[in-house]
Amino acid sequence: MVGVTAQTDPDDLVVHMADVGVRRGTTHLLTGVNWQVEVDERWVVLGPNGAGKTTLLRLAGAELHPTTGTVRVLGEQLGKVDVFELRTRLGFCSAALANRVPPDEKVLDVVVSAGYAVLGRWREEYDRLDTGRAEDLLKALGIGHLADRTFGTLSEGERKRTLISRALMTDPELLLLDEPAAGLDLGGREDLVARLTDLADDPDAPTSILVTHHVEEIPPGYTHLMLLSGGGVVAQGPIEDVLTSENLSAAFGQQLELTRADERFFARRRT
Numbered sequence: 001m002v003g004v005t006a007q008t009d010p011d012d013l014v015v016h017m018a019d020v021g022v023r024r025g026t027t028h029l030l031t032g033v034n035w036q037v038e039v040d041e042r043w044v045v046l047g048p049n050g051a052g053k054t055t056l057l058r059l060a061g062a063e064l065h066p067t068t069g070t071v072r073v074l075g076e077q078l079g080k081v082d083v084f085e086l087r088t089r090l091g092f093c094s095a096a097l098a099n100r101v102p103p104d105e106k107v108l109d110v111v112v113s114a115g116y117a118v119l120g121r122w123r124e125e126y127d128r129l130d131t132g133r134a135e136d137l138l139k140a141l142g143i144g145h146l147a148d149r150t151f152g153t154l155s156e157g158e159r160k161r162t163l164i165s166r167a168l169m170t171d172p173e174l175l176l177l178d179e180p181a182a183g184l185d186l187g188g189r190e191d192l193v194a195r196l197t198d199l200a201d202d203p204d205a206p207t208s209i210l211v212t213h214h215v216e217e218i219p220p221g222y223t224h225l226m227l228l229s230g231g232g233v234v235a236q237g238p239i240e241d242v243l244t245s246e247n248l249s250a251a252f253g254q255q256l257e258l259t260r261a262d263e264r265f266f267a268r269r270r271t
């Protein structure tokens with residue numbers, strides 16, 4: 001395996017998984033995962049459908065406990081910490097969350113309500129500072145003009161950007177993005193990749209982990225890669241070491257050719 005080197009104190013790691021397995025009945029969703037995410041790293045978790053990517057992200061998001069092994073997030077061990085408290089330090093963005101947003105909720109409220117850990121309620125007296133921060137985040141994601149629209153009227157790309165703004169609202173120490181570009185057209189994907197690149201380049205932005213199926217969706221500025229297949233780690237470490245045609249072919253079970261242009265990646269089947 002490439003790149004497992006760090007001997008950092010586990011308490012200083014953002015995510016620390018040791019021999020982690022997740023099982024449901026007789027199905028092994030993840031097996032033998034060892035992973036260390038350090039402060040300011042930007043990780044991509046890549047792999048085919050059913051590889052275990054979302055399961056891994058939910059562990060890092062304190063939404064799931066491991067069946068075996070230990071998971072520490074922001075220095076706290078799952079099973080020994082109040083996960084509700086821990087989750088206030090995390091920003092999570094997923095399709096599951098998008099489905100829980102009431103369609104008639106105002107975009108600004110979707111974002112500002114993150115500070116109150118609620119969805120679909122807009123009666124709280126939001127602090128002026130919170131509202132200002134939410135407006136700034138929407139602007140930074142290029143959708144400041146949509147603050148007064150309702151969530152249900154947004155395009156898929158606009159929804160994704162609203163939810164990323166929401167995930168950033170509480171100034172999290174770890175940002176978790178589950179397939180942020182899923183369902184976007186080419187222009188929407190490229191726009192989102194550009195926004196995520198800006199975020200990755202921002203020294204004040206949180207450590208982040210992004211799950212995707214597609215190398216084309218890897219934003220420049222992301223530093224590390226975990227390749228998963230069949231619930232196991234195929235390779236992990238710095239992107240430039242790990243993202244190779246060979247590793248990609250092993251993860252996806254077919255002969256793939258990886259090309260790189262500037263800081264972007266493209267893959268196709270070898271002919």
Ligand SMILES: Nc1ncnc2c1ncn2[C@@H]1O[C@H](COP(=O)(O)OP(=O)(O)OP(=O)(O)O)[C@@H](O)[C@H]1O
Binds near residue numbers: 213
């Ligand atoms: N509760 C469960 N019981 C049995 N199998 C499950 C359960 N939850 C998930 N799985 C299976 O575990 C595997 C990993 O699921 P997971 O959602 O983590 O994969 P993924 O890599 O995110 O997939 P995708 O890219 O398709 O979203 C899948 O084969 C899924 O069907």
